[in-house]
């Protein structure tokens with residue numbers, strides 16, 4: 289997908305003005321957190337499950353290379369092959385070479401964030417291959433020509449009416465109706481079935497890579513990932529190196545926190561562990577099984593202060609709980625990964641210069657860290673990225689000036705007191721005369737539908753000093 | 766044991782289990798139903814045979830059967846006429862299909878399916894209605910018990926695919942509304958056979 293993170297502010301304005309998007313985002317960020325909470329309420333062990341998932345991932349990160357070597361050996365022992373891709377282009381090149389070697393023309397895909405990361409569809413289509421996304425949400429956005437807006441539900445930004453309209457445009461409907469969601473689902477089932485059966489290669493992601501036996505864990509509710517893994521003669525798995533776990537029990541341990549955090553489910557409808565190509569006695573399954581492991585900045589992340597980001601299991605909970613995501617949606621973030629996790633990953637994977645606005649798109653409310661099943665300190669990473677941007681001198685000039693002014697005020701208490709007193713009077717005036725703000729060109733949009741709250745009668749400092757009056761002088765400011 | 770493996774052994778000893786309260790089979794049934802699956806219980810194999818015949822009559826189509834000794838024994842028991850049986854692998858996979866699971870998990874309401882000689886895996890994912898038979902004694906409390914069972918049964922030579930099926934094919938991708946039968950089975954029935 290096109291990278292537009294440098295236009296986050298502009299993208300956000302467009303999103304905020306989109307009247308159709310607002311109710312959809314409101315529903316997503318209300319409904320999914322409620323489902324998650326219900327699942328957690330049914331699981332008294334949830335905090336212990338989180339603690340184990342975190343400790344297990346940290347252990348794997350400490351021993352990443354040896355676990356990778358174990359995984360590779362196990363895949364080979366079962367007749368599969370492992371490939372290593374340093375960057376996005378390497379991964380696409382390996383996939384293309386595998387397809388060319390097996391005379392592949394038609395490719396079906398399961399949902400894969402790594403595939404989005406490397407822009408795999410464009411590379412495959414550019415080489416003349418037919419590519420079809422089979423996850424219902426991915427299929428919808430592929431038909432619409434749009435990027436995903438959410439890592440779990442890529443088409444959640446689309447209303448039912450918009451999907452029905454899209455199917456009407458893209459499918460030859462004949463007599464078929466599209467009045468409700470079950471009918472739309474049947475429509476997609478019918479369209480995709482034929483394509484599943486005629487595909488030459490299936491490409492899927494992996495929710496975990498199991499070092500002990502070389503299997504990959506694939507989690508879906510639709511079963512599309514399984515059809516991609518079983519029906520075509522070539523199965524290619526693409527995954528980040530951080531997906532490794534030591535054993536199948538550990539994969540299940542991650543699965544427990546993933547399902548609850550992502551969709552509020554106790555389990556997904558389908559969870560399959562695949563390893564190697566079909567065996568002689570089996571009537572179906574791929575004749576070749578390849579796993580491509582992507583680095584794309586992950587080893588560098590592991591070596592530095594952002595290491596905990598590699599614990600991320602792509603559950604999407606931080607998006608659903610983020611007040612910024614709630615208002616601007618996924619497309620505003622301008623790349624594959626949106627929300628708090630995207631605001632950390634995008635600068636780390638594509639360069640801070642291209643995404644400097646993202647770490648600043650944060651209210652520091654801390655809900656992402658609270659809800660993250662892997663206890664990733666997302667607000668701290670966002671702060672570190674802002675720090676990195678300041679050190680590298682790439683923070684926009686206006687922000688630098690603003691922060692500089694604030695720092696000056698903090699350094700000189702009399703200046704701070706004078707300016708906050710002035711600001712209080714100004715806010716009080718504007719609160720009493722709402723029409724004034726609406727006449728200021730840059731503030732017009734913001735002031736529409738909002739009123740400034742009337743400030744308190746005195747400042748915090750004034751109140752503090754009054755309360756301290758009479759007490760020992762050491763606490764006085 | 767090297768340093769990594771001893772660190773892992775210490776860590777694995779702390780892995781929490783999810784407690785399954787009450788009767789394991791009852792818990793399995795409640796979970797699977799909550800996930801959109803259907804579940805029935807019969808007292809013995811003849812009861813299973815009768816249940817299958819009734820479902821097949823109601824369905825009206827031919828029935829696709831997995832190649833499995835236990836299933837074949839049940840179907841060969843005396844009882845009401847069964848519809849035309851098609852062995853999986855003959856012709857396209859659609860309509861009603863019937864297979865067996867070597868284990869089920871109460872914690873997640875899951876049935877464990879794996880590829881077997883003569884039975885395509887596609888049977889589990891392409892039919893419209895999937896019936897899975899499982900013995901009541903094979904319903905295990907949680908996932909740790911399942912993996913212990915898999916290790917006992919297969920040793921290090923685990924099957925190429927181990928599939929935990931915990932409901933019909935479903936999606937909430939359109940308007941966050943739950944709908945079944947996106948690609949795979951529109952209906953999933955678990956038939957628990959006691960005795």
Ligand code: SF4
Pocket residue numbers: 549599600601602603604605606607629656659660661662663664666
């Ligand atoms: S950062 Fe945490 S909450 Fe966000 S997607 Fe990753 S694991 Fe989930």
